[in-house]
Amino acid sequence: MRFTVEDIDTSEVARRKALYGPLTEVVRELIDATIRTEVDDDTIREVHAQVRAATDRLRARQSDGPFGVRFTNDGDGMAWGNAVIGLRNAIAPPLTIARDPDGTHRSQFVLGAAYEGPPGLVHGGICALVLDQILGMTALAGDKPSFTGTLTLRFRRSTPLGPLRAQARVDRVEGVKTFVVGSLSDADGVTVEAEGVFILPAWARE
Numbered sequence: 373m374r375f376t377v378e379d380i381d382t383s384e385v386a387r388r389k390a391l392y393g394p395l396t397e398v399v400r401e402l403i404d405a406t407i408r409t410e411v412d413d414d415t416i417r418e419v420h421a422q423v424r425a426a427t428d429r430l431r432a433r434q435s436d437g438p439f440g441v442r443f444t445n446d447g448d449g450m451a452w453g454n455a456v457i458g459l460r461n462a463i464a465p466p467l468t469i470a471r472d473p474d475g476t477h478r479s480q481f482v483l484g485a486a487y488e489g490p491p492g493l494v495h496g497g498i499c500a501l502v503l504d505q506i507l508g509m510t511a512l513a514g515d516k517p518s519f520t521g522t523l524t525l526r527f528r529r530s531t532p533l534g535p536l537r538a539q540a541r542v543d544r545v546e547g548v549k550t551f552v553v554g555s556l557s558d559a560d561g562v563t564v565e566a567e568g569v570f571i572l573p574a575w576a577r578e
């Protein structure tokens with residue numbers, strides 16, 4: 373499992389954020405533009421060649437696998453490949469998840485054309501993805517890993533593409549199991565309710 377430590381300081385983390393964040397953002401925009409463009413065929417072929425060339429340039433030197441979750445010596449986490457919050461992941465919406473003093477986690481975000489399931493609506497698997505992440509981060513205690521054991525969703529009504537909110541809180545802790553509840557909402561209220569059991573795996577227990 374790729375939890376690693378990188379010997380870099382806060383200023384280097386900031387430099388990399390400033391470098392990679394805008395690249396990811398423009399690729400994210402490219403995904404949306406690819407879905408929604410109505411330009412002529414020749415333009416599509418030209419852009420195809422340009423994107424191919426840009427991809428080949430990035431591949432000239434790359435890591436031999438996924439990004440993993442990296443920590444600095446100061447304990448700052450860099451989950452930059454993460455599918456929901458990853459700074460370097462253009463398929464991540466991305467979510468910024470804030471923690472209230474009482475431990476509740478919240479996020480406001482926008483899901484656009486790339487997350488569609490039924491027409492105009494968020495794909496159910498994307499609802500699960502977002503909720504797994506926010507519930508999972510809520511379950512984390514200190515530096516202990518926590519894995520989704522069971523995630524139960526109730527889709528109360530369809531979730532429209534557009535501005536959304538998610539929240540989660542710990543319901544109870546029983547030994548190595550943390551029970552978390554949460555929801556996804558649009559402007560009219562809750563669309564999906566979630567309950568998750570997150571488990572400290574045997575290999576991480578003392």
Ligand SMILES: CCCCCCCCCCCCCC(=O)SCCNC(=O)CCNC(=O)[C@H](O)C(C)(C)COP(=O)(O)OP(=O)(O)OC[C@H]1O[C@@H](n2cnc3c(N)ncnc32)[C@H](O)[C@@H]1OP(=O)(O)O
Nearest residue numbers: 449450451504505508509519520521522569571572573574
């Ligand atoms: C910025 C940096 C920060 C980092 C951010 C990174 C993102 C982080 C956020 C991540 C967000 C996304 C998160 C993700 O995407 S996590 C990825 C998706 N999840 C997985 O891949 C998990 C795969 N499964 C496992 O690894 C193990 O089976 C787990 C860890 C689940 C159990 O482990 P282990 O086999 O060692 O457990 P045990 O046998 O000792 O049992 C212990 C207790 O647990 C109970 N139990 C067992 N299985 C289940 C189950 N499935 N549901 C409910 N309960 C279950 C069992 O009855 C017992 O209870 P009791 O009898 O004691 O009462």
